[in-house]
Amino acid sequence: MREDSDAEPITDLIQGLLLEAGRLMEDESVPLALAFPGESAPIAARIARLHQVATDLLTLATAAQTLASRLGARSDPV
Numbered sequence: 001m002r003e004d005s006d007a008e009p010i011t012d013l014i015q016g017l018l019l020e021a022g023r024l025m026e027d028e029s030v031p032l033a034l035a036f037p038g039e040s041a042p043i044a045a046r047i048a049r050l051h052q053v054a055t056d057l058l059t060l061a062t063a064a065q066t067l068a069s070r071l072g073a074r075s076d077p078v
Contacts, residue, residue, distance in 0.1 A: 010067050017064040021057055028053045 032050055 007071050010071055014064045014067050017060045017067075021060045021064075024053060024056060024060075 028049070032046060032053075
């Protein structure tokens with residue numbers, strides 16, 4: 001386990017990663033929830049965007065989990 005003074009910058013990084021994940025979900029929720037138009041191209045684009053957002057969220061979660069494990073904090077696997 002790290003000293004408290006060493007943990008503060010890491011905790012701040014974790015909080016920043018979680019905040020960014022929240023922002024990303026908030027920013028993308030409306031466009032992804034819109035009713036499907038009659039064309040298939042916009043649907044394909046939304047699916048591609050969902051995949052990208054999910055990948056970005058997993059990356060943020062993995063980084064936060066890695067930092068938390070360095071603090072010795074218990075972090076459940078994603």
